[in-house]
Amino acid sequence: MTRYVIGRLAQFVPVLLLSSFLIFMILHLAPGDPASLVAGEDASPEAIAQVRRELGLDRPVVVQFIDWLGGVLTGDLGTSYVNGQPAAELIMTRVGPTLQLALTSILIAVVIAIPLGCLAAMRPNGVVDRLVTTLTALPIAIPNFWLAIIGILVFALYLGILPAGGYASLTDNPGEAAKYLILPAFALASDQMAILIRYCRTAMIEALSEDYIRTAVAKGISRVRVVVRHGLRNALIPVVTMLGIMLGHMLSGAVIIEAIFAWPGLGRLLVQSILNRDYLVVQGILLLMVAWFALINLIVDLVYGGIDPRIRLGRREVAA
């Protein structure tokens, strides 16, 4: 097991290296010059050239990449062209808010989706099932930014019970933080939750139609026990895969929700940095996101083993 994890972690290195290189090249190919953005709209061509020199942007791209890579290996992600702050510092201050929002959303999605999905699957095409499938079509069809705006209007403006935007840290002030979290977390969770309900329902229907379920029922085990112990356990495998993908998306893709709720997350930093052609910050964020995805994948694979002993990753598989 440990060897397997170490092996998988070792595979990250070439993945990160290759993706960094590709990202670096693509960024530099995009039109737009960070020097001209730093120097300002009305700067003279000489001024822009001077800024380019001082930022080291006049060197060949490959040299810039190697320079950056050397920095990364020693823990230095470089500094922002825009404000001279260390890129690592800029990124780290955004990780907390992003994790807070993504994990809360996932939690909301899971807590609501799995019971509802199971309930719907217990009697396919029954009243509950039809209700659930119909209602879940709504959040999938409605863009979450629209839900976000409606949520702000209703809960912040008309009812005045939740703030329209802003952020507080869960570790500093949990009560305050929860207030700020509710609207964006629900907005971000809405479509993912609906998708997860449907996913869970389908997987459950499939699992419940298996022979072993019939056997379990024939043995006289209670209905709830059949569904939870035998059905859900098997249905969870595709659901966990889905959760992994969702979490990956939420960690990287909450840009619009972050902007609407003035949430100081990574998505906004990424978009701003791209617009400013702040290459090193973009590079740092994307590196982090690639690592995240890889790590989530690993965790998902490990969780499989916990759910289903048949695919537990023992020594034998690793040795093979």
Added chain:
Amino acid sequence: MSTRLDALRRMPRTIMAGGAVAVLALAGCSPVDSAGGTGDDNQTEVGSSSGEPVRGGSLTIGRPADIVSLDGNVLGEVQLLYADAVYNTLVELDDELQPQPELAESWELADDATSITLTLRNGVTFHDGKELTSADVKYTVERVADPVVGAPQLAAFAKLVTGVETPDDRTVTIAFSRALPNIFDFLEMLYIVDQATVEGPDATTVANGTGPFALAEWQPERSYTLTRNEDYWDDELPYLDEVVVQVAPDPQTMVVQLESGELDAVSNVPLNEVARLEDGGWKVTVTDPAGSYYIAANVSDPALTDPRVRQAINHAIDRERFVEQTLSGIGDPTALPWPLTSPAYDEEIDASMAYDLDEARRLLDDAGVDSLSLDLWSNGGQAPLVDFAQILQADLASIGVELNVETPEVPRWRELSQQANYTGLLSGPYGSSNFSPASLFLLSRPFNPETNQSNYAGEAYTALVEELWSATDDAAREEIYGRLNELLLEESFVMPIATNNLVMASDATVHGWGERRPNGGFDLREVWVDEG
């Protein structure tokens, strides 16, 4: 025409409107007449409901973007409020663009305007307690010439500085390579910084200025907190104890935050929300424009070398419609570079470039152009211009000109603009039109005789700008403005469309929010909150 309205506008807010505002607001009438969109009537200001400012209290302000730097010399839209709160300039321009003392208590401009000697106010200290001396001024002036600082307007002026002398701690003499009667525009923009702080290891976390507020805390992308500078050199100011600036990147959310009481005051109100906020009884101020929207024509494009073709395009710009449809009626349509209040503005000359498609077609016929295909590179970050591109496209199509609209994202647009290698036309916003008219030609790229993005290098134009630069008396300047305005329309290498006005709004208990300095800074010194 603007004289009377100017006088009205410049009356102190406390005299204007008075208690009537509250009554109007209650009656559901708009206290601000900004819907007109033409002439000056959108500048009416909301006065405070009672005279005496209240001291103390806290104000929470929403801004569309966070500051990018704590450096007072970094200029730009997002820095405006911060820089003016934490730092001071040497002089402050009043509404008539006349210099008033700030860090400098007096000054003397040489007769030939090639140098200025300033005497600094006594006993001014930075927030860390260090005393302000002439060395700080010398450092700041020399520093901003470096383009890496990120202040192109300051760098443009600083490049003309040939030397800074500091005979004693309170005296500074700045010498220029040429006559600079508009030097006060530079001093208005130049916030004095402390060398030890900006070059120190904590430059990205610590701010040290002489301004009315000190930076207490900065949480990037969330908020920053400014606290009253108890040792401020003006004992009377500021009124507020604390200002919290919150970042509100989504304009609609920002408006809701104002309405729900999370924010007391906001800037950059979306123009389509203005009428609704006014109806709801919020104080709304349309500030004086500091710039306009424009279309530049690349004169090195073979299709646009003939000035008659460029004039034809200029006549095909429906400026009234631009303001009505894309700016919700907020802004002044004008073909001249200036705000209507500028001494260089000339209504008669402006009217000669009317929207007239027949005239446009006639000019094309004159130039022997039957049909034409042109590109328009519209700045993707400027929604009004992106919308207007379609209006212009339809109008030009009716006179046989096909317009291909491209909307590059900002970095790409910036590159096209700076390298001036685009085809056809380019649209964007410019600033600095509210300073001394001479400064526009130095500070604003579309009008710069050397670096404009139209590749235009008319000798007559360069000579006239030179003449304006050196002119030291008002009568001479007046006469040059007229000739420049006519030449700009004749050559039509850059075509202003309408002024770009920023809208600010606040709760009814907030007084003084909406005052901006000519340098664009939001002036917080005299803002106060009526707690009752």
